[in-house]
Amino acid sequence: MSAKHMAPGPSDPKKRPSQGPAYRASHVRQTASPYGRSQTAGPQPSPHRATRASRTAAAPTASASAAPAPSRHGASELDRVKSRSGRPAPGKRRRRGPRWWQVTLIVVAVLAVVAGAFGFAMYQDVKAIQSEVGNVKQEFAVYKDALMNGKSDQLSGSAASLAQSTQTMADHVSSPLWALAELAPVYGQDVRQARELVNSANILTHNGLVPFSNSLNGVSVKSLVKDGGQVDIPILQKVIDAVLEVQGPLKDTIHTVQSMEPFHIHKLNDLIDSTRSALSTASDLLDEADDVLPQLPSMLGANGETKTYLVVALNNVETRSSGGFPGSWGTMTVTDGKIALGDFSAIQGLRQEGGTGFSPTAEEVAAFDMGSVVDNPGSSMMTPQFPRAAEAAAQSWLAFKGQAVNGVVAIDPVFLQALLAVTGRSVDVGGVHVDGSNAAAVLMHDTYWNLPVEAQDAFFAGVAGASFQAVFAGLGHADSGDLAKTFIDGALTRNFQVWMADEAQEAAIDALGFSGRLEDDPAKPVLGTYTNDYTWSKMDWYLDMRTSVGEGTKNPDGSTSYPVTTTVTNAMTEAEAASAPYYVYGGNPDKRSQGDMLTHLYLMAPAGGSISNVQGTGGVFSAAQHTVYGFDEWTCALQENPGETTTVTYTVTTSPQATEPLAVDRTPAARTFS
Numbered sequence: 001m002s003a004k005h006m007a008p009g010p011s012d013p014k015k016r017p018s019q020g021p022a023y024r025a026s027h028v029r030q031t032a033s034p035y036g037r038s039q040t041a042g043p044q045p046s047p048h049r050a051t052r053a054s055r056t057a058a059a060p061t062a063s064a065s066a067a068p069a070p071s072r073h074g075a076s077e078l079d080r081v082k083s084r085s086g087r088p089a090p091g092k093r094r095r096r097g098p099r100w101w102q103v104t105l106i107v108v109a110v111l112a113v114v115a116g117a118f119g120f121a122m123y124q125d126v127k128a129i130q131s132e133v134g135n136v137k138q139e140f141a142v143y144k145d146a147l148m149n150g151k152s153d154q155l156s157g158s159a160a161s162l163a164q165s166t167q168t169m170a171d172h173v174s175s176p177l178w179a180l181a182e183l184a185p186v187y188g189q190d191v192r193q194a195r196e197l198v199n200s201a202n203i204l205t206h207n208g209l210v211p212f213s214n215s216l217n218g219v220s221v222k223s224l225v226k227d228g229g230q231v232d233i234p235i236l237q238k239v240i241d242a243v244l245e246v247q248g249p250l251k252d253t254i255h256t257v258q259s260m261e262p263f264h265i266h267k268l269n270d271l272i273d274s275t276r277s278a279l280s281t282a283s284d285l286l287d288e289a290d291d292v293l294p295q296l297p298s299m300l301g302a303n304g305e306t307k308t309y310l311v312v313a314l315n316n317v318e319t320r321s322s323g324g325f326p327g328s329w330g331t332m333t334v335t336d337g338k339i340a341l342g343d344f345s346a347i348q349g350l351r352q353e354g355g356t357g358f359s360p361t362a363e364e365v366a367a368f369d370m371g372s373v374v375d376n377p378g379s380s381m382m383t384p385q386f387p388r389a390a391e392a393a394a395q396s397w398l399a400f401k402g403q404a405v406n407g408v409v410a411i412d413p414v415f416l417q418a419l420l421a422v423t424g425r426s427v428d429v430g431g432v433h434v435d436g437s438n439a440a441a442v443l444m445h446d447t448y449w450n451l452p453v454e455a456q457d458a459f460f461a462g463v464a465g466a467s468f469q470a471v472f473a474g475l476g477h478a479d480s481g482d483l484a485k486t487f488i489d490g491a492l493t494r495n496f497q498v499w500m501a502d503e504a505q506e507a508a509i510d511a512l513g514f515s516g517r518l519e520d521d522p523a524k525p526v527l528g529t530y531t532n533d534y535t536w537s538k539m540d541w542y543l544d545m546r547t548s549v550g551e552g553t554k555n556p557d558g559s560t561s562y563p564v565t566t567t568v569t570n571a572m573t574e575a576e577a578a579s580a581p582y583y584v585y586g587g588n589p590d591k592r593s594q595g596d597m598l599t600h601l602y603l604m605a606p607a608g609g610s611i612s613n614v615q616g617t618g619g620v621f622s623a624a625q626h627t628v629y630g631f632d633e634w635t636c637a638l639q640e641n642p643g644e645t646t647t648v649t650y651t652v653t654t655s656p657q658a659t660e661p662l663a664v665d666r667t668p669a670a671r672t673f674s
Helices: 021-026 047-057 062-066 072-085 100-148 152-173 176-181 187-215 233-258 266-299 362-368 370-374 377-382 386-401 413-423 439-450 453-477 480-492 503-512 574-579
Strands: 030-032 038-040 306-315 325-335 338-341 407-411 427-429 432-434 496-500 526-533 543-549 560-570 597-604 610-617 620-628 631-640 645-653 663-666
Touching: 100 152, 100 187, 152 187, 176 187, 187 233, 233 266, 266 503, 306 386, 306 413, 306 453, 325 377, 325 386, 325 453, 338 453, 362 370, 362 620, 362 631, 370 377, 377 386, 386 407, 386 496, 407 413, 413 439, 413 453, 413 480, 427 453, 432 439, 432 453, 439 453, 480 496, 496 503, 526 543, 543 597, 543 663, 560 597, 560 631, 597 645, 610 620, 610 631, 620 645, 631 645
Parallel strands: 306 407, 526 663
Antiparallel strands: 030 038, 306 325, 325 338, 407 496, 427 432, 526 597, 543 560, 560 645, 597 631, 610 645, 620 631
C-alpha cells in the first residue's frame, strides 16, 4: 500500500502530527511531477520518512509550497534557532497579524464615531425640544388668558397648538437613542424622568386640554349668565362635564411630576420645583371641583326646584366680628337658574315674644357678648365664626318673617362697590347717584352725615336692593376674569361670605373659600383679630386697625412663637367729633368725650396654639381670656379719644404641627388707611 493511501493526515491543524526536530530535519519540499508522481528535490528519504511526510501532504498551504528548499543541515539549524527563541531566524520573513493595540484603536475609533453621531443626534433633539418648550410657554400664556377671560372661541386653537408642540417633543424622546441613553450611569435616571415628563404632558394635552377646550367652544360668561342674572343650567352642566373630563389626565400628570426623584441636573430641579408648585395648586383646585361642581345645579334650582337665600347687607361703620351690622335684609330666589330679588328692609328693630329662636353657647356669650342675639337679630354677626352668625340670621328671619331659607349671603358696601364697578352698573336713589366709585362712601359715611336719622335705614336698604338688581342685570356683560377675581378677593377679605343649610353644599362653599369659617387646621396657623363696636354708633368709619408680626422663634416642641403688635387708632379729628351727628358719635354712657371710640378686640389664637403676654398701652385697656370653638381667645376692651392709639402687644405660639408662617385674619374695615 502506498503512502498516499496509508496516512492522508487530518485537515484540522490541531490534529496534525507534531513537527518535531527529527521530522523537520528530514522533510524536503515535494514538487509535482508532470506524470502524476512526486519527485523529491533532495535526497530520497527512507520509506519510513516517506510515510511520515505523507501525513502532512494532505493539507499543504500556499506559503509552504512556495517556500525555498533549504539544505538538509541548514534547515535543521534554522528551525532549532526559531524553536528556541520564538522568533524567525535572521533573514526569514513571517506574516504579521493585527497587534492587540491596533484592535483597540480600531474599536475606540468606531465607538468615537458612534458616540459622536449619538451625541449629535441627541443634541439636535434637545435643541428641538427646547424650541418647543418655548412655544409651549408662549401658547400656554395665550391659553390661560383665554380661559381666565372667557374667550372660549380661542381655547380650541390654542389647545391644538399646545398638542402639536408636545407631540413633537414626544416624538423626539421616543427614539431608540433616548432609550439607550437611559442605560447611562447616573444621568440615565434624568433621561428616563425627562421622557416620562414629556410623554405625560403630551397625554395631558391630547386627552385633557383638547377635549376640554372643544367642549367649552362658544361658552362664555355671557352665554352662561344671561341678562337679568339668569344662569343657563344646560350650559353650566356642559362646563361641569368639561372640567370633570380633564381631571383624569391632569391628576395623572400631577402624580408623575410629584413622584419624580431629584434630577442630577440642577436646572431641571428648579424647573420641576416650580412645576410642582403650580400642579399642587391645580391638585387643590381639582379636589375643590369634586366638592363644588356636582352641587352647583341644585344650588341654582335645577329641574324646576326653587331655592331661597337670605341676603344680608352688612354695614362696616358699626363693626361686627363677622363683618358689620346687618342693616338691610332681603331674599333671593333661584329657579332653573333664574334669579329674583325680593324687597329689602331693616328688621333689627323688631321684637317679639319668643325672640329669634337662636340660642348662643355659654362660650359665645362669654367671649363675644352674644347674649342679646336671643331677641335681637342685629346681634347675629357678633361672632367671627360666620357659619354660626349665618345660622343666627337664618333663624331670626324664620322667627320674624316665617320663611325658611336654604342659605345666607352676606355682603358689605365695599364688596357691593366692587360688583358695581366690574359690571359697569349704577343706581340713583333719592336723588343720590351710586356707582362703582362711591358706593362705600355713600352708604357708610354720607348717609349718616347728610340724612335725618329716620330716613337713614330706609335709604341704606333702598340703595342695597337697587344695587343688587343692577349687579344681577349686568353680570352677563362683565369680564369673567375680573368677575371671578372680585368674588375671590371679596371672600379673602370677608367682604363676601356664604352659608348653606345643606351640609354637602356648605362643604362646596367652604372648598371655594367663601364660608367665612375660622381656620381649624393646625398646619395652617392663622391669628384672628376681630372687632365689635361698643360706641353704639356709626363711628367705625374712623377705626384704623393694623397688625404686624415679628420674627418667629422655634421652640423645643416644634411650635413657633411670634411677637405681635396690634394698634387701634381713632382717626376722627377733634373738629369732626365736635360737628358729628349723634348717630355717628353714639351714646354709650361710658364714653369719655363726644369723639371717644369704644371697641372690643378679639384675639383668636391659631388652631392648636395659644396667646400669651397680652399687654396694652394708650387709651383705656383691659383683657380677659376665654376658650371658644376650641380656640384660645382674648377679649380686649379698648377706648380711644380722637387721634389716640391703643397699642396691644402679645405673643402668638403656633401648634407644633404648623408647616406655614403665621397669617393674620381680621374683620373687614369700612375703608383703607394709608
